[in-house]
Amino acid sequence: MADLSKVGPFGLNGLTATAASRKLESGEITSEALVSDCLLRIKERNTDVNAWAFIDPERALEQARAIDKIPRRSLLHGVPIGIKDVFDTPDMPTGHGFKPYKGKMWHAESKCVSLLRDAGLLIFGKTITTEFACPQPIGTMNPHNFERTASVSSSGSAAAVADYMVTLANGTQTGGSVIGPAASNGVYGFKASLDGIDRTGFRHCKPSIDTIGLFARSIDDLILLRSINTGQKRAAHLDVEIRPRIAIVRTASWSDAERCVQNALNYTISVLEKAGAYLEDVQLPRRFDDLINDFSVVNAWEGRRALAMEVKNNFSEFNGYNRERIRFSDSLSEKEFLRSSSLLNSARAKMDKLASNFDLFLTPSLPGEAPIGTTELRTPVYTRLWTQMYMPAINLPLFEGPNNMPVNVQLVGRNNFDAQVLLLAKWIDDRLRESVQRLPIRL
């Protein structure tokens, strides 16, 4: 992980969820104390980072005191989590990054939030999203360097966790909206399989692709949080070969990756080779590259339908990106949508077959360090395909590039193999950590 200590001194807000939960369980700390330190951090830093769409310090503390008083409901009882501002909560507004919805109360609770609340986590506040989770940045800055972007679209969640403003956060991904910001801000990110975390109550913008994800500062945190967010009784156990089979996918965009990204992948490969993993360079069949246009057609068509009411009632209030996409979708025929949708479905089956030969795919997360500025719309070249194929993905943030910004690798698993992929990611994370005296791994 990039050297996060440089982002300033911190108190209990610096703990991982796993560490905090041990202290909460033993009574060494209270949720109120943990939340106080998070709030302090936000007060100091949020003017620069701009990670929060909604936060009410008094209510957060009140909630923490209430949670401190009741019997512990799960291992994460009392741990605060930031909720991406696309998930409804009955006690806070949900703005979807859309001006007309700023401050709007929807009164509902997304299922994934209810599961967390029911497990005693503290629903801390709403983190900034781009407008309907589109790729146009909305002004959240990278805690490692305020001149650089925090990426899109789960910008606030990733930045808030990276900046120790909150212990955990959630997000969503349709292109690269979890892995991208996790990588830009240097935190662990997990994008579930399509239905790996229940999407009930989540407002879809691309119903066949939108997926839920999680952010944390350790892989153990992700494993624990995912198990609670899927309502599981038992934690999963590692069920991989002694010698995990890993496919290295450099992709057609390999030559566009910055040198530090290439180095991070190559370094990971060398560590895994030494650790006894079976590694194989895999070039995906051309047909998968050819799907780019089909992604675009299906996304536009579904997006147009999902936003039908807003298009009718508030078209002029969309940002430029969304207006352009809506116009593009209006130029499409249903036949084009049907053709693309059918091609994607058949590609999913082919990918499922291909992926069954491996325990996971190793590939970059982003083409480089987070760039300067807030205007760049980067195509999520290393994430889009996996999202559209419903596959779970994990960002490992263990490296640092020439500009002292996080550099990462991505692990991708078979559709629905979320638990196993996380456990294997832990095995890889451990090997990488053992390989150096001190993190981050400089490239």
Next chain:
Amino acid sequence: MADLSKVGPFGLNGLTATAASRKLESGEITSEALVSDCLLRIKERNTDVNAWAFIDPERALEQARAIDKIPRRSLLHGVPIGIKDVFDTPDMPTGHGFKPYKGKMWHAESKCVSLLRDAGLLIFGKTITTEFACPQPIGTMNPHNFERTASVSSSGSAAAVADYMVTLANGTQTGGSVIGPAASNGVYGFKASLDGIDRTGFRHCKPSIDTIGLFARSIDDLILLRSINTGQKRAAHLDVEIRPRIAIVRTASWSDAERCVQNALNYTISVLEKAGAYLEDVQLPRRFDDLINDFSVVNAWEGRRALAMEVKNNFSEFNGYNRERIRFSDSLSEKEFLRSSSLLNSARAKMDKLASNFDLFLTPSLPGEAPIGTTELRTPVYTRLWTQMYMPAINLPLFEGPNNMPVNVQLVGRNNFDAQVLLLAKWIDDRLRESVQRLPIRL
């Protein structure tokens, strides 16, 4: 359609949505008058039918008067629709057929309901569902014969439309919960493709399979309602061959079908042959029959997760069927789920390929007339496969069996081809209607 005139005299509540909308548009009738007649019908008949989980006559009339005053927003402006009691509405409770949730306000609005409200339809009341849409009946009786079942799980929606208590209704299907009740009660039913109608805000019980559907008393009504419920600007146009390619799928359960069901299918075939359709008997590859166990595993696994909170907090309050399924799911390993889920995904691609050779599949809806009593749990043998393959399906209720109960045929289309399949269903409906002097077609 079975002889529905026998269910008693009626007023404006007897109109189809298409007929009512013409009269509403011309000012010949008001929404208030239409709603009044629906309420009258409910007062007369609901003690016997038991179709409504929630209805507030005063509020419905008030809403109708308000809608009458504003400019028309769509062709269905002012038409009342019943909402299955699994969709949240901010102005009415949603009970999910689950005792602890009786009368519970969730304060949210499911997206599919918002789209209807935004188009000026009148959100009339909540129709009875079985507990979390499971197959155990909940006491809604068939308007054609109160001793017979209204089927499951969208029981109230189908019975209310069949009994002229409301003009339109919606529902959901995971096994056969739209096509089954539509067929039992003798109304037109449409189950969308998996994402054919936006599931945002719908509480999933089986996230990878739950699908939204619609009920009406004419195929034109279904076409109109679907187009509004998908937020489409333009109505679809028929894009099939002059000579539609229809696959006849008698299925492995053909010999279990009652004679009247077999006759309905054979009659339909003879009419379509005369009308110039290309017909081919298709036996689905054995692999599709072999998926029964995989359906069961995936449904149980997903259901267990989706109901995690209720299992923890309210297990003893589930009905016997759901308790048994939860216990079964607890006996499953994640490996079993992963294997079954992967087999289903690959079957989906194979089905997509197979289905692309035809414009639609013709098959039974139910094995027979609605049986006597309220206890029978029928396996949805003619619908389960299509639901799991994400395919759109339509019930045509044009026949009547030896017990004077509705008998039906089912039309199934390719995944996402919802608009075209509805238009082709209209072509078939027209041919069947032309073939007799008077409906229903007696078998």
